[in-house]
Amino acid sequence: xxxxxxxxxxxxxxxxxxxxxxxxxxxxxxxxxxxxxxxxxxxxxxxxxxxxxxxxxxxxxxxxxxxxxxxxxxxxxxxxxxxxxxxxxxxxxxxxxxxxxxxxxxxxxxxxxxxxxxxxxxxxxxxxxxxxxxxxxxxxxxxxxxxxxxxxxxxxxxxxxxxxxxxxxxxxxxxxxxxxxxxxxxxxxxxxxxxxxxxxxxxxxxxxxxxxxxxxxxxxxxxxxxxxxxxxxxxxxxxxxxxxxxxxxxxxxxxxxxxxxxxxxxxxxxxxxxxxxxxxxxxxxxxxxxxxxxxxxxxxxxxxxxxxxxxxx
Numbered sequence: 001x002x003x004x005x006x007x008x009x010x011x012x013x014x015x016x017x018x019x020x021x022x023x024x025x026x027x028x029x030x031x032x033x034x035x036x037x038x039x040x041x042x043x044x045x046x047x048x049x050x051x052x053x054x055x056x057x058x059x060x061x062x063x064x065x066x067x068x069x070x071x072x073x074x075x076x077x078x079x080x081x082x083x084x085x086x087x088x089x090x091x092x093x094x095x096x097x098x099x100x101x102x103x104x105x106x107x108x109x110x111x112x113x114x115x116x117x118x119x120x121x122x123x124x125x126x127x128x129x130x131x132x133x134x135x136x137x138x139x140x141x142x143x144x145x146x147x148x149x150x151x152x153x154x155x156x157x158x159x160x161x162x163x164x165x166x167x168x169x170x171x172x173x174x175x176x177x178x179x180x181x182x183x184x185x186x187x188x189x190x191x192x193x194x195x196x197x198x199x200x201x202x203x204x205x206x207x208x209x210x211x212x213x214x215x216x217x218x219x220x221x222x223x224x225x226x227x228x229x230x231x232x233x234x235x236x237x238x239x240x241x242x243x244x245x246x247x248x249x250x251x252x253x254x255x256x257x258x259x260x261x262x263x264x265x266x267x268x269x270x271x272x273x274x275x276x277x278x279x280x281x282x283x284x285x286x287x288x289x290x291x292x293x294x295x296x297x298x299x300x301x302x303x304x305x306x307x308x309x310x311x312x313x
Contacts, residue, residue, distance in 0.1 A: 010044030011073050013037055014052060018062065018070055019142065071140045075278075095124035098286045101138060101146035104131035105229040106273065109249030114297050118290070125286055133199040133227070138278045144287045146276045147294060149246075150200060158277040160291065163298050164270035165248035169209070170259040174239035182242070185209040185216055185266050192241035194232055195222035207244060209266040216266070246271060 013030065016037075020026040023034040023041075030037065045052050052066035062070055102111070107129055119127060135146055138157070152159050169188065171181075182188050188207070195204045204225060209216040224240055226232045233250065236243040237258055245259075247267075253259045261267070275291045 006043070007047055010040055010047060012077065013040040014044055014066075014070065015074055015077055017041060017053070017060070022060070071137075074142060075139045093124070094122045094286045094289045096284070096286060097126045097128065098284075098290060099128045099130065099143045100290060101132055101135065101141070101143045101148070102129050103148050103273075105246070105249070106147060106149070107131055108230070110297060111294070114293075118293050121293075122286070122289060125289075127290075135200070135276070138276070143278070144284060145278075145291070147273065147291075148276060149271060149273050150198075151272060152274055152276055160275045160277075162273045162275055162291070162294060163248070164272050165246050166267050167244055167269040167271055168247050168250070168254070168267050169242065169244050169262045170236060170254070171242045171262060172237050172239045172259055173257065175236075175241060176260060178239065181260075182262060185218055185263055188242050188262075189218055189220055192224075193220040193222045194224045194226065194235055194241045194243040195220065196229070196232055196244070197225055197227040199227060205244070208269060209263060210268040211266045212268060248273075 013026065013032075016026040016030050017023060020029055023037040026032075027034045027037045032040070041053060048069065050065040050069075051063050052069060053060050054063055111129075115127070115129075119125065130143070135148055135152075138146055147162070169185070171191075175192075179191060182191055193207075195207075197203070198205050204222065207218045207220050209218065222241075224235060226235070229245075232243055233245065233253075235241070236245070237253070242262065250259075254261050275294070277287065
């Protein structure tokens, strides 16, 4: 079989352009001039016989044919990189670029203050943490892994549960003073509630309460619907209503009295956090190192008090 080295070089340049967003930044990453990058993309387009990039004076983006081409070739380049790393005897080395699709709440509340330690531990690693509303296509979007809340949908991803955190039903002291404290979970149906919009399902979360093996669904009529955890917490703290929140990263609000846990005996509902990997034969050491670091952070006492249990498997 005859291989066209120029075709592979052109594909490499195209991927760099898509990831960098401009010819100039791609050239800096590749050690080429912007005009050299542009010529390489033009040669690739001539080779495959279709236009891959639309170029204007202000922006560039993939054509429909270019998007399909990019989605097909990008995973193969990642495989080549992994094979080269393994052949060099450095499969256990934590280095290179790590792209993580990460839940925004977990990133802000749990990980942010620990990232300096992670980067200091691995000086040859660069980290890109991208927060998105949805998981998307990890391979097509160039992610090494994702860290997301909720049960993953069936598919070809490799999943690893990191923890399960409790669900708390809370309100601010000011709200309780103005409207009274619900005595039973069913009472929240008569209170102002703040509901959370699940972007994955396209609908608000259903409210339920759990005590041991007992499950109590409670329909609510929320006056406020949000899709951002910080907005929900801020509104709840200001007395806007009753909310259901993750214990992970918010336990201090209960302990300090900023929020009141309304039904501590009905807080056995758990919400999982998963690491998800593209279905590849070789998992880069950098991805495993990041997940191990997440587990390390989650096992610390100030975090572990809020979770229902860590999963080390």
